[in-house]
Amino acid sequence: MVEIDYNEKVKDHFFNPRNVGEIKDADGVGTVGNPVCGDVMTIYIKVKNNIIIDIKFKTYGCAAAIASSSIATEMVKGKTLEEAEKLTRDDVAKELGGLPAVKMHCSNLASDALREAIKEYRKKQGK
Numbered sequence: 505m506v507e508i509d510y511n512e513k514v515k516d517h518f519f520n521p522r523n524v525g526e527i528k529d530a531d532g533v534g535t536v537g538n539p540v541c542g543d544v545m546t547i548y549i550k551v552k553n554n555i556i557i558d559i560k561f562k563t564y565g566c567a568a569a570i571a572s573s574s575i576a577t578e579m580v581k582g583k584t585l586e587e588a589e590k591l592t593r594d595d596v597a598k599e600l601g602g603l604p605a606v607k608m609h610c611s612n613l614a615s616d617a618l619r620e621a622i623k624e625y626r627k628k629q630g631k
Contacts, residue, residue, distance in 0.1 A: 510567055513601040517571035522578050525560045531628065534620025536613050543569040543610060547577070547617040551625055554584050561617070568607035575599050576614035585622050591615045 510518070530548035537544040543565030550558035559581050561573040576596050580588040596611040597603045603611060 508567075508604050508607065510571075510604070511601045513575075514567065514571045514603065517574040517600065518567040521570055521574040523560050523574065523581070524562070526562055527558060527560050530560075530621075532621040532623070532625030534617040534622070534624060536616045536620060538609055538613060540609065541566065541569075543613055545569060545573055545613045545617045547573070547614075547621045549618075549621045549625060551585065554586075556580055556583055556585065556588055561614075563613075565613075566607070566610065568603050568610035569613055571600055572596050572603075572611045572614040573617075576618060580618060585625070589619060589622055591618060 527548040527550050531551045532549045533546060535546040545561060545563045548560045549556050559577045561577055563570050563573040576591060579599060580591060593611040593615055596614050597608060
């Protein structure tokens with residue numbers, strides 16, 4: 505088994521994740537998974553006047569996946585949908601202070617799930 509060394513910020517978001525849970529009456533929900541590692545992530549958004557006013561996540565996965573979910577929700581809360589859609593895996597990894605190369609795919613999940621939630625919200629709005 506390979507031991508992966510995470511920095512303190514990743515560890516903090518893993519052991520003390522922010523915005524965990526679900527929004528029962530979410531305006532948009534996005535679920536993505538990575539068949540390579542088995543991680544699955546769902547992001548729930550509440551939108552008012554084109555702004556993400558609440559966001560929650562549920563993630564089944566490794567420390568990097570959970571930390572990525574946590575930091576991504578913090579990064580886009582209070583942002584417009586357009587600003588949130590621009591979030592990339594590199595933005596997530598950079599905000600976490602970096603991820604080991606073998607864990608970069610985890611940061612993809614957060615931005616992908618967020619985009620899926622926004623896509624569902626827009627579909628519900630008829631856009």
